[in-house]
Amino acid sequence: MSPHGNPDAPASSATEINREAPNASPKVEAAPEAGPAVDHHDRSTWGLWEVFVRSSRGLSHVHAGSLHAPDAAMALRNARDLYTRRNEGVSIWVVPADAIAASDPDSKGSFFESPQGKDYRHATYYTKSEGVKHL
Amino acid sequence: MAAQNLQSVPAELTPEEDAAGQAHFDRIIAEDSRIEPRDWMPAAYRKTLLRQVSQHAHSEIIGMQPEANWISRAPSLKRKAILMAKVQDEAGHGLYLYSAAETLGQSRDKMMDDLIAGKARYSSIFNYPALTWADMGAIGWLVDGAAICNQVPLCRASYGPYGRAMVRICKEESFHQRQGFEILLELSNGTPEQKQMAQDAVNRWYAPALMMFGPPDDDSPNSKQSMAWNIKRFSNDELRSRFVGMMVEQVRVLGLTLPDDQIRFNEDTRKWEHGPLDWDEFHEVLAGRGPCNAQRLERRRAAHDDGAWVREAAAAYADKQRAKQSAKQQKEYAA
Numbered sequence: 001m002s003p004h005g006n007p008d009a010p011a012s013s014a015t016e017i018n019r020e021a022p023n024a025s026p027k028v029e030a031a032p033e034a035g036p037a038v039d040h041h042d043r044s045t046w047g048l049w050e051v052f053v054r055s056s057r058g059l060s061h062v063h064a065g066s067l068h069a070p071d072a073a074m075a076l077r078n079a080r081d082l083y084t085r086r087n088e089g090v091s092i093w094v095v096p097a098d099a100i101a102a103s104d105p106d107s108k109g110s111f112f113e114s115p116q117g118k119d120y121r122h123a124t125y126y127t128k129s130e131g132v133k134h135l
Numbered sequence: 136m137a138a139q140n141l142q143s144v145p146a147e148l149t150p151e152e153d154a155a156g157q158a159h160f161d162r163i164i165a166e167d168s169r170i171e172p173r174d175w176m177p178a179a180y181r182k183t184l185l186r187q188v189s190q191h192a193h194s195e196i197i198g199m200q201p202e203a204n205w206i207s208r209a210p211s212l213k214r215k216a217i218l219m220a221k222v223q224d225e226a227g228h229g230l231y232l233y234s235a236a237e238t239l240g241q242s243r244d245k246m247m248d249d250l251i252a253g254k255a256r257y258s259s260i261f262n263y264p265a266l267t268w269a270d271m272g273a274i275g276w277l278v279d280g281a282a283i284c285n286q287v288p289l290c291r292a293s294y295g296p297y298g299r300a301m302v303r304i305c306k307e308e309s310f311h312q313r314q315g316f317e318i319l320l321e322l323s324n325g326t327p328e329q330k331q332m333a334q335d336a337v338n339r340w341y342a343p344a345l346m347m348f349g350p351p352d353d354d355s356p357n358s359k360q361s362m363a364w365n366i367k368r369f370s371n372d373e374l375r376s377r378f379v380g381m382m383v384e385q386v387r388v389l390g391l392t393l394p395d396d397q398i399r400f401n402e403d404t405r406k407w408e409h410g411p412l413d414w415d416e417f418h419e420v421l422a423g424r425g426p427c428n429a430q431r432l433e434r435r436r437a438a439h440d441d442g443a444w445v446r447e448a449a450a451a452y453a454d455k456q457r458a459k460q461s462a463k464q465q466k467e468y469a470a
């Protein structure tokens with residue numbers, strides 16, 4: 001586990017699939033959650049991919065879910081069948097789950113800058129201009 | 136076994152860190168916020184969720200079978216296409232839920248192995264046979280209907296990945312129930328024989344559908360804890376009563392009847408009541424002694440085995456492509 005809020009030490013390789021779950025040790029099975037990363041070369045276990053879907057032109061790709069696939073081409077096809085059966089997207093990204101770096105979930109308040117006393121970053125802080133048009 | 140290890144606390148956590156984790160967890164639950172995969176959570180919470188979500192996933196996967204069996208016998212091309220879309224949706228639901236379960240630290244392969252080995256449970260409803268075309272109507276209307284009733288509150292389950300999977304699933308379920316209703320409505324307005332077939336299917340699926348909500352509240356020891364954790368939002372009996380109320384209205388539109396002469400609205404409790412259900416049968420079916428348990432598992436096992444060569448071929452192809460790719464990269468690097 002990384003120290004809270006240390007941006008130089010990502011908390012995890014990524015992904016919501018919790019490979020640091022309490023059953024990680026002792027390692028008894030070649031389960032994907034047991035190791036630090038899914039071995040994409042392991043024939044018995046397909047790697048984990050995170051799927052991002054752009055719902056229409058002009059919008060960002062948004063995380064839709066995850067899936068297992070042996071390679072990127074299959075991951076894209078599986079993602080199409082699994083997450084866009086009803087025209088939910090015009091574009092898909094698939095990313096190997098272990099290629100994503102994630103911040104520590106507990107670091108709220110230390111890693112993320114405190115908003116305390118920083119109201120001046122918001123437009124609502126400036127009240128004297130109230131009633132002035134187009135401002 | 137991994138499932139047992141889930142109960143143990145990871146070695147690197149000190150008691151102080153555990154206490155801090157518990158306090159953080161309790162605060163999030165009290166605020167009715169969401170627990171996310173990398174948060175600390177009590178071992179029992181993780182275990183309960185893993186059991187529930189994996190059983191839910193298995194139910195979607197096994198649940199494809201009664202309807203898939205009817206695809207080749209659907210009465211029209213339109214009905215065939217609809218049924219295929221529905222069965223494909225159920226496969227998707229299974230996969231969303233396996234993903235959610237994986238975030239709790241169990242591999243999908245392990246869950247699938249458990250299902251095939253007969254070690255895992257799934258909803259008892261799918262161990263009943265689908266005897267006629269009208270059963271496609273009754274399954275959509277009653278079984279998917281009961282599932283929706285159960286699943287809508289689960290969209291607010293305290294575990295983030297589970298709730299998100301349920302949101303996606305609920306969006307897709309409403310078509311399932313409507314297409315079933317439509318099948319029954321058409322049969323009900325058809326010949327007397329067709330109407331009788333629809334009534335017969337409703338008669339057979341009514342009680343098993345009601346039992347989908349689980350045992351009565353006083354015989355459901357884990358419900359209370361699940362509600363305290365904001366996984367479950369309403370009790371089994373509460374959801375069952377709501378479902379009965381909805382069906383009472385809808386069956387009139389169908390021109391059919393529910394096989395239960397004890398349905399009534401209790402003015403004092405403001406709740407719908409129904410006749411007794413055969414809970415012995417429920418436990419028998421759940422324990423593997425239902426009419427189709429063996430057939431369902433056998434079919435799942437065969438499908439898994441039949442697909443082995445595809446999985447192996449895809450992995451071998453991916454390996455080959457990767458080897459090619461890295462050879463090319465090394466060449467470029469050397470040059």
Ligand SMILES: [Fe+2]
Nearest residue numbers: 195224225228
């Ligand atoms: Fe479903």
Ligand SMILES: [Fe+2]
Nearest residue numbers: 225279308311
């Ligand atoms: Fe469904």
